[in-house]
Amino acid sequence: MAAGARGGRVGMALLGGLIALLFFLPLWWALAGALRSEQETFRTLSPVSLWTLIPGQPTLGNFASLVHGGFGRAMLNSAVVTAATLVVGLAICSTAAFGLAVLRFPGRTTVFAVMVVSFLIPFDAIAIPLSALFRDFELQNTHLGLVLPGVGNGFAVFLLRGFFLGVPKELAEAAHVDGLGWWGIFWRIYLPLSKPAMVGAGLILFVFQWQAYLWPLLIAPSPAMKVAPVAIAQLSGERGADFGAIFAGAVLTALVPLLVLLFFQRYFTQSLSGSGTKG
Amino acid sequence: MTTATPRTAVGRRGRFGDWPIAVTFLGPAVLAAVLLRLWPAARAVWDSLRSTPFGLAPTTWVGLDQYRWLFTDPAFLNSLKVTALFGIVVNPLQIAVALALAVLFNERIRGVGLMRTLVFLPVAIPQSVSAVIWAVAFRPDGPLNGVLALFGLGGLRYLTSPGQALASIVVVVSWIGVGYWMMFLIAGLKEIDPNLYDAAALDGAGRWARFRYVTVPQLRRQLAFVLVADTVSNLLLFAPVQILTKGGPDGSTDVLMNDIFERAYTEADVGAAAAATVVLTAVALAIVVVQFRLLSSGKD
Amino acid sequence: MATSTADRAADRRGRCRARGVARRRVLAAVVAAVLPGGCGAGASDGDGTTTLTFVNAQDQGTFDQVIAGFERANPGIRIRQEVVPFDDLNSAVQYRLLSEDPGVDLFDVDAPRLAAFAARGFLVDLGELGERARGRVDPEALAGTTYRGRQYALPRWTSTQLLYYNRGLLDKAGVAAPPGDPRSPMTWEDVAAAGRAAQAAGARWGLAFDQIDRYYQLQPLPESLGGGPGLTGPDLLTPQVANPAWVRAFTWYASLFEQGVAPRGVSPEQTGPLFASGNTAFFVGGPWNADAFDQARGLDYDVAPFPVFAGGRPASSTGSWATGVSPFSRHQEAAKEFIAYLALDPTGAWEASSRNIPVQVDAFERYLGTLRGQGGRSARLAEVVAHELASNAVARPRTVGYVTFETAMNKAFADIRNGSDPERRLRAAEAELTRAMAKYRG
Missing domain, CATH: 1.20.5 (Single alpha-helices involved in coiled-coils or other helix-helix interfaces)
Structure with missing residues (x-):
């Protein structure tokens, strides 16, 4: 019985490893492309061999030309804007979700409907009138102008509300009896229980902002305010693309979330039941 | 509900319930939603009733003729059809795969954290780069066909064939999206009380029965989120299509949002783009309302 | 004021x-x-300097020289660039001008799109600058940046197309190299046959197009057969893309891909590397491609004039970027100064040319002279460029409907490459355009 379980675990580890590898393969190829000349990347494309995936003559030239082109600045802008969106967005979305899940007030359904409709509207399709408004308020070429559209995320509110609804009401009531106000209940009881959900909401906010392209293009055209996806798109011009630099840019943009995610892994292994509040 | 509320809370809740405190909790989010989403969307409704002959001001009132014109445009009708087909294929596929991967990567396996991260990573790189990578992979003389050739198989045509292009797009967006949705489901799995599994195992439930009768019901909330959010995201998706196929070949990948993007950004046909946006939002709303109905009726 | x-x-x-x-x-x-x-964007700085914002989509460093030269000559004016990704330039500029953004002083406009920008009131009439340009700038290029008789931008560069070939691959196949004389181009039919022969002898591809699927490069095909640019009638708003010449040209084009002489599923960004990696026999592209090919290791190539259909007349692509002034700029006079420097001044035009063909007459002579001075392949390239521009250039149609036209045609070309029946697809494009162009006729 125990041996069988162990065998099953080894099988699952193999399967998991294989799947992870398959997902990672295209990125590995991009990594290889970042570490060699464009000519070599395309020459080794066909027929497929090990050299398709391994740089024969490794070089850091692509990274050098990327950095020379001011990519560091763009990465920094992306990081700042995304970090600010995470902090402000989590605050706004988690309080709103708490309000919708726990508080009782007239118009609650309407407010919930507003939050739902807000994530049904294609942002890229309404970005044009919005960017004109932002320009009137002198938010062009500012970090604030880049951050704002990302902070009130209906998906994040929706996710957190669902989680908060699952927190046993008795906890809040007990705290109330102990004299805790709503802010106290939110801060001391709901938030500490919600780390996995907060990580999930953080993912939503992160991906929205880290991937943002059209909005920064419209609202932050100044070279000093360029974000990483726009800087990478610029490497593909009218007369061809610098594939090596594009792949190097992809590697760098993937690196930040990779590190952040590996760090936050431990919050995923933490569970409600583990903290002894359920069951 | 009120019966369960302790006296202290009831005492504080007057006719307006928690209204004053609710304003402080919800104010910023509602403000953001109204100013940054609903207001420009209302603008789009207004714009959709006006015509801008190639972006020239002043505009003229055309009213519902804009919509009539749109619904007789074969390109727009085609994009509705493609969007429906795309949604029917991509949503169940992504959710099923994400759920399977979540269950697998929830096991206590050595290195599972790294595995999850690798599956998640595609969503973290700019979509333009994902598109470049797959544009090369899908080349008829590219690595995917190269691998098929190693096994003695003939090549596929991928993005160059009206019959295979949409399926290829499904592969790309699933490569990007599956790991992302998986993360939410893993978070949900972590919340399930392990005692439930032990109890089920004592009752002699097998692996499948435990999945069916413990995991799925316990995961209901996260699954509901993923269902709604994934459906909406796929409805609004266009970057990979725009970069890889521009809606071709023969319009076979021209999803609605790509059609809107082209009208708005390439042609600067503000009125028609706004009308198409209104249609898309209405479609999304209808789908989500149906989903909410199904989810709440399933609860009882 | x-x-x-x-x-x-x-x-x-x-x-x-x-x-x-x-x-x-x-x-x-x-x-x-x-x-x-x-x-500080678009604003006067405290010390009396004026800062101008110049929006364009060129590669990094393209304008470093001309900006430095201009700022030296005009100490009171500074030029700040905003570089937008190429694919998004038109939409980005369009929407900033729609909202009357004063943060754009100068911007690049692709010559065939000028009409639409001018009609929308997005460009300042350059008036007297247009007069001054006469005799200093190639008249064709100058005419290409007018709309209803007014000069709305000044052209900076032009472009042309030529035939590159891989000498080693042709030798191996026993195929004679194309004649280098600009007056005797190969026929498209012969290029395809030679490409097939090279493939039989080991080349991966017979022929590749640089700007694949793009109207810019494919317009010369029907033009060579007398099929016209695809738009006729008053203000060039009536599509005509399914006449016999168009059908013949694109039936030939479709056969290239059907027979595997040219590759499907390769985007315009990936075409240069096809030839650079040394396994493609022929490549049609612009003079700019030579830079990358010179750097490619082990590539032995040469240049020949742009091909022509058997029995047809020579025709090759042309046109390029021009620079104009935004009507919402607060520094229009200073902006005009910069345009005068980069388009009319012999030194400025040369500094602004980067790797491109300048249209300012002195700078153009200097461009050819430099290439000729390098001898060999560069000198041959210079002869082809000079001849194509003087005799064979066919400009893209200047009409307010150009964007709609180009978008629809590029899609049709992509579909034809992927196997759509050429005649049926061209007819569909014509029907689609008849419908779409109606809004411009209004």
Whole structure:
């Protein structure tokens, strides 16, 4: 019985490893492309061999030309804007979700409907009138102008509300009896229980902002305010693309979330039941 | 509900319930939603009733003729059809795969954290780069066909064939999206009380029965989120299509949002783009309302 | 007018400063180091210098020389560039001008799109600058940047197309190299046959197009057969893309891909590397491709004139970028100064040419002279360029409907490459365009 379980675990580890590898393969190829000349990347494309995936003559030239082109600045802008969106967005979305899940007030359904409709509207399709408004308020070429559209995320509110609804009401009531106000209940009881959900909401906010392209293009055209996806798109011009630099840019943009995610892994292994509040 | 509320809370809740405190909790989010989403969307409704002959001001009132014109445009009708087909294929596929991967990567396996991260990573790189990578992979003389050739198989045509292009797009967006949705489901799995599994195992439930009768019901909330959010995201998706196929070949990948993007950004046909946006939002709303109905009726 | 502008500028600076404080407070926790960027755009600086914003989509460094030269000659004016990704230039500029953004002073416009920009009131009539340009700038290029008789931008560069071939691959196949004489181009039919022969002898591809699927490069095919540019009638708003010449040209084009002489599923960005990696026999592209090919290791190539259909007349692509002034700019006179320098001044035009073909007459002679001075392949390239531009160039149609036309045609070309029946697809495009162009006829 125990041996069988162990065998099953080894099988699952193999399967998991294989799947992870398959997902990672295209990125590995991009990594290889970042570490060699464009000519070599395309020459080794066909027929497929090990050299398709391994740089024969490794070089850091692509990274050098990327950095020379001011990519560091763009990465920094992306990081700042995304970090600010995470902090402000989590605050706004988690309080709103708490309000919708726990508080009782007239118009609650309407407010919930507003939050739902807000994530049904294609942002890229309404970005044009919005960017004109932002320009009137002198938010062009500012970090604030880049951050704002990302902070009130209906998906994040929706996710957190669902989680908060699952927190046993008795906890809040007990705290109330102990004299805790709503802010106290939110801060001391709901938030500490919600780390996995907060990580999930953080993912939503992160991906929205880290991937943002059209909005920064419209609202932050100044070279000093360029974000990483726009800087990478610029490497593909009218007369061809610098594939090596594009792949190097992809590697760098993937690196930040990779590190952040590996760090936050431990919050995923933490569970409600583990903290002894359920069951 | 009120019966369960302790006296202290009831005492504080007057006719307006928690209204004053609710304003402080919800104010910023509602403000953001109204100013940054609903207001420009209302603008789009207004714009959709006006015509801008190639972006020239002043505009003229055309009213519902804009919509009539749109619904007789074969390109727009085609994009509705493609969007429906795309949604029917991509949503169940992504959710099923994400759920399977979540269950697998929830096991206590050595290195599972790294595995999850690798599956998640595609969503973290700019979509333009994902598109470049797959544009090369899908080349008829590219690595995917190269691998098929190693096994003695003939090549596929991928993005160059009206019959295979949409399926290829499904592969790309699933490569990007599956790991992302998986993360939410893993978070949900972590919340399930392990005692439930032990109890089920004592009752002699097998692996499948435990999945069916413990995991799925316990995961209901996260699954509901993923269902709604994934459906909406796929409805609004266009970057990979725009970069890889521009809606071709023969319009076979021209999803609605790509059609809107082209009208708005390439042609600067503000009125028609706004009308198409209104249609898309209405479609999304209808789908989500149906989903909410199904989810709440399933609860009882 | 002058005072109100100055007031507005001062007011703007004040607001900028106030906003800077507020913003700093908001983001101080996140970062202190990375700030401003926004203030000062399009505004006069305190010391009397004027800063102009020039929006374009060129590769990094393209304008470094000309900007340095201009700032040396005009100490009171500074030029700040905003570089937009190529694919998004037109839409980005369009929407900033729609909202009357004063942050754009100068911007690049692709010659065939000028009509639409001018009709929307997005370009300042350059008036007297147009007069001054006469005799100093190639008349064809100058005519290409007018709309209804007014000069709305000044052209900077032009472009042309030529045939590159891989000498080693042709030798191996026993195929004679194309004649280098600009007056005796190969026929398209012969290029395809030679490409097939090279493939039989080991080449991966017989022929590749640089700007694949793009109207810019494919327009010469039907033009060579007398099929016209695809638009006729008053204001060039009536599509005509399914006449016999168009059908013949694109039936031949489709056969290239059907027979595997040319590759399917390769985007325009990936075509250069096809030839550079040394396994493609022929490549049609612009003079700019030579830079990358010179750097490619082990590539032995040469150049020949752009091909022609058997029995047809020579025709090759042309046209390029021009620079114009935004009507919402607060520094239109200074902006015109910069345009005069980069388009009319012999030194400025040369500095602005980068790797492109300048249209300013002195700079153009210098461009050819430099290539000729390098001898060999470069000299042959110079002869082809000079001849194509003088005798064979066919400009893209100048009409307010150009964007709609180009978008629809590029899709049709992509579909034909992927196997759609050429005649049926061209007819469909014609029907689609008849419908879409109606809004411009209004």
